[in-house]
Amino acid sequence: xxxxxxxxxxxxxxxxxxxxxxxxxxxxxxxxxRHIERVEVLRGVSLTVPQGECLAVVGRNGAGxxxxxxxxxxxxxxxxxxxxVHGRLxxxxxxxxxxxxxxSGRENVMFNAMILGLSRAEALARTPAIxxxxxxxxxxxxxxxxxxxxxxxxLGFSVAVHVDAxxxxxxxxxxxxxxxxxxKCYARIEQFREEGGTILFxxxxxxxxxxxxxxCVWLKDGLVKADGDVPKVLDAYRGSF
Amino acid sequence: xxxxxxPGLLENLRELWRxxxxxxxxxxxxxxxxxxxxALGFIWSLLNPLVTILVMxxxxxxxxxxxxxxxxxxxxxxxxxxxxxxxSILDSAQSVLAAMPMVKxxxxxxxxxxxxSVLANFxxxxxxxxxxxxxxxxxxxxxxxxDSPFTWRxxxxxxxxxxxxxxATGVSLIVSALNVFYEDVKxxxxxxxxxxxFLTPVMYFVENVWHGLxxxxxxxxxxxxxxxxxxxxxxxxxxxxVKAGPVDVGGAEGKVPPIPFxxxxxxxxxxxxxxxxxxxxxxxxxxxxxxxERP
Numbered sequence: 001x002x003x004x005x006x007x008x009x010x011x012x013x014x015x016x017x018x019x020x021x022x023x024x025x026x027x028x029x030x031x032x033x034r035h036i037e038r039v040e041v042l043r044g045v046s047l048t049v050p051q052g053e054c055l056a057v058v059g060r061n062g063a064g065x066x067x068x069x070x071x072x073x074x075x076x077x078x079x080x081x082x083x084x085v086h087g088r089l090x091x092x093x094x095x096x097x098x099x100x101x102x103x104s105g106r107e108n109v110m111f112n113a114m115i116l117g118l119s120r121a122e123a124l125a126r127t128p129a130i131x132x133x134x135x136x137x138x139x140x141x142x143x144x145x146x147x148x149x150x151x152x153x154x155l156g157f158s159v160a161v162h163v164d165a166x167x168x169x170x171x172x173x174x175x176x177x178x179x180x181x182x183x184k185c186y187a188r189i190e191q192f193r194e195e196g197g198t199i200l201f202x203x204x205x206x207x208x209x210x211x212x213x214x215x216c217v218w219l220k221d222g223l224v225k226a227d228g229d230v231p232k233v234l235d236a237y238r239g240s241f
Numbered sequence: 242x243x244x245x246x247x248p249g250l251l252e253n254l255r256e257l258w259r260x261x262x263x264x265x266x267x268x269x270x271x272x273x274x275x276x277x278x279x280a281l282g283f284i285w286s287l288l289n290p291l292v293t294i295l296v297m298x299x300x301x302x303x304x305x306x307x308x309x310x311x312x313x314x315x316x317x318x319x320x321x322x323x324x325x326x327x328x329s330i331l332d333s334a335q336s337v338l339a340a341m342p343m344v345k346x347x348x349x350x351x352x353x354x355x356x357x358s359v360l361a362n363f364x365x366x367x368x369x370x371x372x373x374x375x376x377x378x379x380x381x382x383x384x385x386x387x388d389s390p391f392t393w394r395x396x397x398x399x400x401x402x403x404x405x406x407x408x409a410t411g412v413s414l415i416v417s418a419l420n421v422f423y424e425d426v427k428x429x430x431x432x433x434x435x436x437x438x439f440l441t442p443v444m445y446f447v448e449n450v451w452h453g454l455x456x457x458x459x460x461x462x463x464x465x466x467x468x469x470x471x472x473x474x475x476x477x478x479x480x481x482x483v484k485a486g487p488v489d490v491g492g493a494e495g496k497v498p499p500i501p502f503x504x505x506x507x508x509x510x511x512x513x514x515x516x517x518x519x520x521x522x523x524x525x526x527x528x529x530x531x532x533x534e535r536p
């Protein structure tokens with residue numbers, strides 16, 4: 001089995017400004033008092049995710065979980081180290097980030113599918129299936145600003161699982177739909193795994209992790225604290241509270 | 242282990258080309274959003290220049306008693322490209338910031354954002370030029386007033402439109418990248434564009450500048466004036482679409498014949514536009530990875 005994701009010696013640091021918003025005023029003041037600091041969020045993470053695995057990442061707030069996922073999604077460049085992603089990766093957008101409120105659900109689905117890497121023709125062909133899965137076909141032509149947050153989450157999830165990604169990156173979003181839709185999501189994820197898809201997800205819902213994950217990584221202060229069997233890692237993680 | 246190198250300019254352009262369908266889709270989205278909740282839709286884009294030309298014509302022909310021939314047509318021929326550049330820059334200034342929630346989650350070439358704003362305005366610009374062209378033609382064919390716009394000069398329209406696009410894109414890339422970090426930029430740009438409107442021959446002619454300058458500084462002053470690429474670009478649009486006629490420069494000179502089109506200045510405008518585009522692409526490319534990390 002080949003690796004879907006290979007990470008070695010990954011480090012990421014951010015510059016944070018303690019003096020507030022970026023403005024020319026702030027920049028002009030920097031020469032006097034440097035209100036900027038470097039914060040190292042990831043401090044040397046190495047990780048290999050084989051194809052077809054469902055990996056859960058746990059850790060406290062600020063442990064670097066989301067940063068790790070963002071680097072995989074090519075939103076951030078690593079400060080140091082190597083990241084190799086083999087195959088198409090789709091991040092699951094929370095609450096329809098990238099949906100335009102004035103456009104209809106249908107138009108937004110089209111557009112989001114293209115952002116996630118589908119061609120125009122593919123996006124067009126897949127829109128009916130996406131709308132059907134989301135269960136909001138009835139409102140497909142209403143502007144998205146009239147949608148409830150649950151409807152947005154449904155639509156966002158539906159797009160992400162229909163773009164033929166080989167790797168799905170999920171950052172704490174599964175808990176938004178109702179029970180019925182959640183069951184549908186898990187069923188879909190199961191199907192995705194059976195088809196050989198790789199999943200990387202961050203969650204604070206430890207029960208959900210036990211249900212779906214095949215392996216668990218505990219991130220602590222930007223380092224891998226534990227990596228392996230789900231029950232073992234979760235026990236260690238629970239013990240740290 | 243050293244930090245990974247940033248991809249070069251050429252590699253970025255290739256990546257952008259790979260995502261061209263997204264760029265078209267984003268352009269289409271901008272166009273849809275713009276008129277989604279308005280009843281008149283695209284007509285607004287035509288109404289705005291028409292009202293402006295009406296007011297300008299009244300001010301200059303009636304209030305100021307300017308006797309230049311074909312004044313309204315000349316103003317419109319310059320106003321359309323100026324407004325295209327103006328709106329492209331203002332729209333794209335906000336483009337990256339407005340899309341931040343998306344930029345923070347998904348990868349796609351960030352250049353798509355300002356480029357879509359420019360292209361959406363470009364579509365309007367082309368339509369407006371088309372309507373203007375049709376108007377000139379119908380006016381000439383039906384009433385015999387003015388001249389037919391179908392002359393050999395029309396051949397210059399495509400490259401001219403392209404140079405305007407290159408200039409607008411270059412400036413937009415610079416402004417949109419800087420505005421992510423310093424939101425003061427968009428206010429500065431607003432002021433510069435307002436002043437730029439007066440320093441570009443839209444409601445007057447280059448002949449007014451030439452004859453208005455004191456004779457001793459005429460050469461140097463006229464050249465300095467042409468440092469602004471939009472001066473040659475707007476003048477070129479006029480000469481392409483409308484027949485140049487005598488210009489009323491006021492004072493003792495009164496009506497003077499038009500100055501022959503200066504290819505030297507035009508070449509400068511073309512080269513400057515390309516330099517600005519290159520600068521814009523490089524700058525945007527260097528800054529785009531830090532958009533999500535702005536302090």
